[in-house]
Every structure is written in structure tokens, then in C-alpha cells.
Amino acid sequence: MNKFLSLLFFCLFTISSIAQVSVPLGGNTFANKTESKNITNSGIQNWSDPSTSFKVYVRLAKKGNLVISLNQLKKVVGKSELSISVNRSQKRIEVNVGEESVLAGEWLIKDTGYVIIEVKGLKKTGELFPExxxxxxxxxxxxxNASFVKDNEGNFFYWGRRGPSVHLNYETPESKEIEWFYSEVTIPRGNDLQGSFFMANGFAEGYFGMQVNSPIERRILFSVWSPYQTDNPKEIPDSHKVKLLKKGKDVAAGEFGNEGAGGQSYLKFNWIAGQTYSFLVQAIxxxxxxxxxxxxxxAPERGKWALIASFKRPQKQTYLKRIHSFVENFLPEYGNQSRKAFFKNQWVCDNKGEWTAVSTARFTTDNTGNKGYRMDFGGGVNGEAFFLRNGGFFSDFTQPKTTLKRKVEKVKPIINFNYLP
Known part of the structure; x- marks a missing residue:
């Protein structure tokens, strides 16, 4: 009898210790068509087109069996036949009227890392597949330790689908007053994805880099935050407004909001993947x-330095501080695609005209990565270049706060500041 009770207790303990997680589709799902409107905060909705399919991404920290059920089924009209695949191993299921949950099946997970769960609609008797x-x-x-966007608190379905931002925080001489920061950026071919912002020259009060804004538009963007804390530029009092002093040819300038607020400028310029571009910023x-x-x-194809803009920021006098670079994706529907950038030949010049090479950086990620909601973030060194990588649900992440050191072989930049436009 005692053996029976011990065995029963062991079985109950084993069953209770097996974890179950609920993965909300609103923050972890991507459609095969970026223009799809079927993914909402509530999950997959208004799905009628069988050519539209969905991929759900979850990072598993253990090998073993994986059992999947479809939950929170709504608007089940008639009978639908769906295909559920895990890493391309497919099972077919039926969803019928009145069902709120359906067992999809069991799969064997042979390795840790990201798992792709694909949902396809095969047949339906009604107008819509189930929500x-x-x-x-x-x-x-x-x-x-399974990683996915757990909930929408703090609008994380939006941030989670955008994916983690990744940063290089450069180590610069503390004893110097840094007036200039120079760097070069190369985006490998195939990594110039829509929604990408490759920020080259960041500092405590602003940022400067290049974007892919649409299939036909790219920008060189330079922005300076107002010292007034708001996401609405119309709320900024005159005493705290960032004022435009001058701008370059064909440069648009105005205000920005939503992620802080301040002065913004951009040049529409169709930069090319595989080409190396140089960025220079000054603080006086x-x-x-x-x-x-x-x-x-x-831009090498233009062969000369171009002025983007000059802004005057009130309420503080400072040289360049907290110099950094980053890569981010600003379009959630492109958060399942991987992008990479090489940042190289970083130099700073102090207020006495002395150049110093920047060879050390600390890798960090944003709150999406720090919370473990997304783990597809990385950074490292390739010879003389640092690199950053994010999106696409790769499994080999870089530990945040890792210190990176690049080789320094190039000579300092040859720039005559007096001849800049």
C-alpha cells in the first residue's frame, strides 16, 4: 500500500511539474503577407483567404515533446480544416462549430532555440476560418524559460512584434571634451529591409543614421530631442524648443514626436546596401x-560631405556624451526578418583638435530583449568593425552588457572642418 501511495504521489508530482504556457497570438504572430490585417491584439481575426498563413515564434530552452492546442477559438462558422506545422512537420486538424479549444497534436523538439509554429487554412464551409x-x-x-511576448501590458504586442533593438555603447576618453564624432556604416546586401533604422552617430541628446522607409524611399535622418519631456511637440514651450539654424540642400526639417519630441531633419537619399557611408556630428x-x-x-557616389542640419538645443551646454550606435526595426510586420549592420572606423575629436580611435563598445538590448520576450538579438566584432544584428528569430543571442573590442588599423579621418558646408 505504501509503495502504491508513493508511486501515485510521484506521478501526480510529475504531472503537476510539467509546465504549460499560453502564447497570445497578438504579440507573437506574423503573416506571410506583410500587408495582411488579420493579426490584431486579440489574435488572428477576419481570416478568409487560404493563401494567407501565419507563423508563431516561441523560443524553447529544453528538448523534448511539445503538445499544442488552439485556444480562445471564436466565430467558428461551419467546419474548417487547418494545417499546424512545427519546424515543417505538419498535422491536420478540424475545427467545428461550438469548439473553443482544439488539440493540434504532439511534436518532438530535437534542439533548443526558436520553434516556428505555422498555421494554414486548408478548407472551410463558412466564409471565415475561426478566430x-x-x-x-x-x-x-x-x-x-520559454521566451515569447507574454502579454500586452505596456503595449508589448506592438513592441514585441517590432523586435528587440540592439546597441553599441562606445567607450570614450573621460578626460576629453568631445566635439566631433566620426563613424562609418555598411549594410550587407539583403539586410536593407523595410522598417530598418541603422543609427550610426548617437549621443545623449539625439541621433543620426539611415533608414529604409518604403520600397522606394530611404532617408538620412538627424534628430535632436527637446529637454522638455513629452511625446507631443506641440506641448513644448518656446523656452525648450529645439531650433533649426541651417539645413542642407534638399533636406526637410521640422518636429517629431511619439518617442520623445524635438527637432528632426532628413534627406531622401537612396543609399545602397554593400556601400560604406560616413557620418560626422559636432556639438558646440x-x-x-x-x-x-x-x-x-x-556618400562615395557623391564624393563630398553634405550638410544635413544644425539645431540649437536650449537648457544645457555640453559636448558629446553617451556616444552610441543602434539598429532597430520600426515596422511590426517586418519584425520576423533579420537585419545586420557593420559599424566601423569610429573616431572622436576633442575641442583641441586631437583625434582618438574608439575601439571598445558595450553591447546592450532594449526592454523587449531584457524582459526575455524576444531573444533574437546579437552583436560582435568582425576585424575592424563592430556588428549588430536583430530580428528573424535566430537562436544564438549575445549576452547583454558584453564588452566588445575591435582592431584599429586605419588612420584618423582626414577632414578639414573649415571646408565643411
Whole structure:
């Protein structure tokens, strides 16, 4: 009898210790068509087109079996036949009227890392396939270390689908007043994805880099934050407004909001993947407790430095601080695609005209990565270049706060500041 009770207790303990997680589709799903409107915060909705399919991404920290159920089924009209695939191993299921949850099946997970769960619609007797709110995952491959966007608190379905931003925080001489920051950026062919912002020259009060805004438009962007804390530029009092002093040819300038607010400028320029571009930013503090920030861009195909803009920021006089670079995706529907950038030949020049090479950076990610909601973030060194990588659900992430050191072989930049436009 005691043996029977011990065995029963062991079985109950084993069953209770097997983890189950609910994966909300609103923050972890991507359609095969970027123009699809079927993914909402509530999951997959208004799905009628069988040529539209969906991929759900979850990172598993254990090998073993994986059991999947479709949960929070709504608007089940007639009978639908769906295909559920895990890493291309497919099972077919039926969803009938009145069902709120359906077991999809069991799969063997042979390795840790990201798992792709693909949902396809095969047949339906009604006008729509069922709405699906979440997937329930269980089995020996599932534990508390499974990574996915857990909920929408803090609008994380939006941020999670955008994917983690990745940063290089450069180490610069503390004893120097840094007036200029120079760097070069190369985007490998195939990594110039829509929604990408490859930010080359960042500093405590602003940022300067290049974007892919649409299939036909790319920009060189330079922005300076107002010292007034708001996401609405119309709320900024005159005493805290960032003022445009000058701008280059064909450069548009105005205000920006939503992620802080301030002055913004951009040049529409169809930069090319595989080409190396140079960025130069200057900070000059003034006696009236303000700082003037000016940016310049060099494209080899143009062969000369171009002024982007010069902004005067009030309420603080400073040289360049917290110099950094980053890569981000600003379009959620492109968050399942991987992008990579090489950042190289970083130099700073102090207010006495002395250049210093920047060879050390600390890798970090944003809150999406730090919370473990997305783990597809990486950074490293390739010879003389640092690199950053994000999106696409690759499994070999880089530990945040890793220190990176690049080789320094190039000579300092040869720039005559007096001849800049």
C-alpha cells in the first residue's frame, strides 16, 4: 500500500511539474503577407483567404515533446480544416462549430532555440476560418524559460512584434571634451529591409543614421530631442524648443514626436546596401546655456560631405556624451526578418583638435530583449568593425552588457572642418 501511495504521489508530482504556457497570438504572430490585417491584439481575426498563413515564434530552452492546442477559438462558422506545422512537420486538424479549444497534436523538439509554429487554412464551409486567440503549449520541452511576448501590458504586442533593438555603447576618453564624432556604416546586401533604422552617430541628446522607409524611399535622418519631456511637440514651450539654424540642400526639417519630441531633419537619399557611408556630428556648447548640434553625411557616389542640419538645443551646454550606435526595426510586420549592420572606423575629436580611435563598445538590448520576450538579438566584432544584428528569430543571442573590442588599423579621418558646408 505504501509503495502504491508513493508511486501515485510521484506521478501526480510529475504531472503537476510539467509546465504549460499560453502564447497570445497578438504579440507573437506574423503573416506571410506583410500587408495582411488579420493579426490584431486579440489574435488572428477576419481570416478568409487560404493563401494567407501565419507563423508563431516561441523560443524553447529544453528538448523534448511539445503538445499544442488552439485556444480562445471564436466565430467558428461551419467546419474548417487547418494545417499546424512545427519546424515543417505538419498535422491536420478540424475545427467545428461550438469548439473553443482544439488539440493540434504532439511534436518532438530535437534542439533548443526558436520553434516556428505555422498555421494554414486548408478548407472551410463558412466564409471565415475561426478566430484564434492563443496557443497552449505543454510537454517536456516547455518550462518557465520559454521566451515569447507574454502579454500586452505596456503595449508589448506592438513592441514585441517590432523586435528587440540592439546597441553599441562606445567607450570614450573621460578626460576629453568631445566635439566631433566620426563613424562609418555598411549594410550587407539583403539586410536593407523595410522598417530598418541603422543609427550610426548617437549621443545623449539625439541621433543620426539611415533608414529604409518604403520600397522606394530611404532617408538620412538627424534628430535632436527637446529637454522638455513629452511625446507631443506641440506641448513644448518656446523656452525648450529645439531650433533649426541651417539645413542642407534638399533636406526637410521640422518636429517629431511619439518617442520623445524635438527637432528632426532628413534627406531622401537612396543609399545602397554593400556601400560604406560616413557620418560626422559636432556639438558646440554656448554661453547662453545651449548647445548647437550639426550633422554631415558623406556618400562615395557623391564624393563630398553634405550638410544635413544644425539645431540649437536650449537648457544645457555640453559636448558629446553617451556616444552610441543602434539598429532597430520600426515596422511590426517586418519584425520576423533579420537585419545586420557593420559599424566601423569610429573616431572622436576633442575641442583641441586631437583625434582618438574608439575601439571598445558595450553591447546592450532594449526592454523587449531584457524582459526575455524576444531573444533574437546579437552583436560582435568582425576585424575592424563592430556588428549588430536583430530580428528573424535566430537562436544564438549575445549576452547583454558584453564588452566588445575591435582592431584599429586605419588612420584618423582626414577632414578639414573649415571646408565643411
Amino acid at each position: 484564434i486567440g492563443s496557443l497552449n503549449l505543454s510537454g517536456t520541452s516547455v518550462d518557465k 556648447p554656448s554661453a547662453d546655456n545651449s548647445t548647437t548640434y550639426t550633422s554631415y553625411f558623406f
